[in-house]
Amino acid sequence: MNSPVLEMQQASLRLAADTVLDNLSFTVASGEILGIAGSNGAGKSSLLRLSCCEHSPSSGRVIFGDEDLASMAPKKRARRMAVLPQAMSLQFDFTVRQVVALGRSPHGDLGGNGEEVIERTMDTCQIRALSDRSYQSLSGGEKQRTQLARVLTQLLPSDRQEDLAGQLLILDEPTSALDVRYQESFLRIIRNLRDRGCAVLLVMHDINLLSRCADKLMLLKSGKILSIGSTKEQLNNASLSEVFSFPIKTMNRDGDALPFVYPDPVANVFEST
Numbered sequence: 001m002n003s004p005v006l007e008m009q010q011a012s013l014r015l016a017a018d019t020v021l022d023n024l025s026f027t028v029a030s031g032e033i034l035g036i037a038g039s040n041g042a043g044k045s046s047l048l049r050l051s052c053c054e055h056s057p058s059s060g061r062v063i064f065g066d067e068d069l070a071s072m073a074p075k076k077r078a079r080r081m082a083v084l085p086q087a088m089s090l091q092f093d094f095t096v097r098q099v100v101a102l103g104r105s106p107h108g109d110l111g112g113n114g115e116e117v118i119e120r121t122m123d124t125c126q127i128r129a130l131s132d133r134s135y136q137s138l139s140g141g142e143k144q145r146t147q148l149a150r151v152l153t154q155l156l157p158s159d160r161q162e163d164l165a166g167q168l169l170i171l172d173e174p175t176s177a178l179d180v181r182y183q184e185s186f187l188r189i190i191r192n193l194r195d196r197g198c199a200v201l202l203v204m205h206d207i208n209l210l211s212r213c214a215d216k217l218m219l220l221k222s223g224k225i226l227s228i229g230s231t232k233e234q235l236n237n238a239s240l241s242e243v244f245s246f247p248i249k250t251m252n253r254d255g256d257a258l259p260f261v262y263p264d265p266v267a268n269v270f271e272s273t
């Protein structure tokens with residue numbers, strides 16, 4: 001078992017009068033991708049915000065490495081943890097390259113070693129041809145690839161060292177705007193980071209895509225962990241139907257290691273009008 005990178009210990013989050021997350025305990029370790037699935041409003045984005053200190057737990061603790069996340073110096077945290085939120089707006093008309101370069105600011109090596117990291121991540125995310133374009137003028141998928149390059153630029157060391165143990169990448173719906181080719185490219189990038197020791201927390205609504213890269217799946221319902229375990233174990237009709245409050249089926253297909261997940265086509269989804 002690799003060492004834990006992030007650990008929640010009985011963490012709860014109250015916002016306004018609501019308990020949005022209730023008594024969560026789990027770890028994500030170096031070299032592990034933890035996928036988080038759940039219905040709209042289940043608390044997935046809130047869990048990610050708690051994991052990156054955008055929210056503080058109302059009770060319980062969040063440990064990053066061997067420190068309490070809340071008391072960690074922001075710059076130290078930013079060198080070891082990068083976050084891709086579900087949506088991001090920019091106030092200024094930056095070029096693509098300038099947006100990617102924002103990821104380097106915690107390292108203070110712009111104009112030096114950081115420049116090579118920027119070039120490398122623009123290639124990885126296939127946005128080199130867009131580098132001088134205005135970010136505001138990009139398509140949805142182009143913006144998403146640019147933001148992925150920004151977080152990779154923040155996370156990667158400047159010396160091309162392979163070992164990313166102890167680093168954490170937090171991704172909220174990173175493929176929502178990507179076509180099938182770039183979805184496949186995303187899976188390859190994330191698996192490669194995992195194989196180099198990076199820990200990844202990943203929220204995606206497309207459970208089939210999520211399952212193809214997650215080592216473990218957490219099923220989250222109404223702010224509580226319904227179950228957490230190996231992806232294969234979690235892909236069963238009963239657990240998935242419960243987490244989505246909708247009949248879900250799974251189907252084994254020749255050559256696929258994991259079952260394909262789909263909504264029961266005969267379920268009556270329409271209420272009478």
Ligand SMILES: Nc1ncnc2c1ncn2[C@@H]1O[C@H](COP(=O)(O)OP(=O)(O)OP(=O)(O)O)[C@@H](O)[C@H]1O
Pocket residue numbers: 015016018020038039040041042043044045046047
């Ligand atoms: N700042 C806030 N104040 C009060 N309630 C909030 C706040 N932020 C989120 N919530 C509520 O917390 C619950 C969980 O929200 P969250 O965004 O974490 O869900 P989610 O699982 O990411 O949903 P989706 O799949 O729709 O993105 C929702 O009911 C939401 O309305």
